[in-house]
Amino acid sequence: xxxxxxTQIEGFDYVIINGGHWFxxxxxxxxxxxxxxxxxxxxxxxxxxxxFYGFRKxxxxxxxxxxxxxxxxxxxxxxxxxxxxxxxxxWNDGGNCVRTKPFRSKEIALDGDNLEFYMIQIEEFKxxxxxxRKKGKKYRLMDMTHASLLxxxxxxxxxxxxxxxxxxxxxxxVHWCLPGPIDNWNDFLLQMLKMEGIRSHQERLIS
Numbered sequence: 011x012x013x014x015x016x017t018q019i020e021g022f023d024y025v026i027i028n029g030g031h032w033f034x035x036x037x038x039x040x041x042x043x044x045x046x047x048x049x050x051x052x053x054x055x056x057x058x059x060x061x062f063y064g065f066r067k068x069x070x071x072x073x074x075x076x077x078x079x080x081x082x083x084x085x086x087x088x089x090x091x092x093x094x095x096x097x098x099x100x101w102n103d104g105g106n107c108v109r110t111k112p113f114r115s116k117e118i119a120l121d122g123d124n125l126e127f128y129m130i131q132i133e134e135f136k137x138x139x140x141x142x143r144k145k146g147k148k149y150r151l152m153d154m155t156h157a158s159l160l161x162x163x164x165x166x167x168x169x170x171x172x173x174x175x176x177x178x179x180x181x182x183x184v185h186w187c188l189p190g191p192i193d194n195w196n197d198f199l200l201q202m203l204k205m206e207g208i209r210s211h212q213e214r215l216i217s
Contacts, residue, residue, distance in 0.1 A: 011075035020081045024203070026152075027072055028089040030127055031184050033061040066130045073138030077147055085148040085206055088135045089195070090155040093124040094184045095162035107183035109162040118159060128155050150202060154195050164191040 019025060037049045039059060047059035076086050096105035120128055132151075139149040158164075166182040186192045 011071050011078075016075045016079065019076065019084075020079055022082075023084045024087065024206075025076065025084060026087045026089055026199075027069070028091075029065070029068060030091045031094070033065045033068075033127075037061070037064050039064055039067065062126055062130060065127060066134060069131060069134040070137070073134060073142075077138060077142045077145060080145075082147070085150055086138075086142075087150045087152050087199070087202070088131060089152045089199075090131050091124070091127040092154060092158040092186070092191075093120070093127075095165060096181075096183045097162075101180050101183065105183060106181045107162050107165045107167050111163055113160045113162060115160065120155065120159060124155075124159070150206075152195075152198060152202060154198065157194065158191055161191045 033049070035049075036051050038045060038051050038053070038056070039047050039049075045056060047057040047063065049058065049061045049064055051058075073086075076082060094101075095107040095109070097107060097109075099105035135149065135151060142149055162183075164186050166185060166187055168179065168181050170179055170182045170185070171177050
């Protein structure tokens with residue numbers, strides 16, 4: 011892990027880990043300064059390890075870094091993967107998100123890449139939580155995946171620019187509008203922070 015990042019963590023009360031869609035991009039994976047594979051790099055004699063390899067490695071490395079810090083007494087939150095909502099094609103192949111209402115809970119389910127990303131995060135979170143508990147580390151799961159899955163209406167779609175701009179953009183069904191579902195993420199996070207405050211107060215009273 012990168013010490014430019016880890017050397018700052020011990021000063022924080024809260025660390026929020028999340029990530030997802032950038033792992034779709036062409037990537038080259040290094041371990042111990044050696045290329046071990048890539049995702050869609052098309053380099054001769056380099057093994058394609060897929061985006062899921064890089065995704066899992068990134069979360070595992072971040073959690074290992076946090077668990078290695080002897081003086082970090084804060085709380086680590088994992089905010090789970092927020093899925094895109096492209097329909098009728100991918101972002102560069104005519105895909106769009108024109109729905110104006112949320113899905114009902116039984117209208118849609120996680121599948122494919124979305125499910126794989128989500129499960130990797132959950133697996134790595136549980137692994138880190140188990141190891142971290144031995145060292146007194148605190149982990150909290152902020153699971154926004156299913157709630158976000160139900161909001162196909164929450165993306166900029168073709169409206170991701172000012173009305174007076176004469177531009178041609180791909181439909182954006184990955185990023186989120188403000189106001190929108192992200193406000194719900196913030197509400198969840200605020201409630202979780204309040205709960206941490208109550209929990210910390212109770213622990214001080216007991217000790």
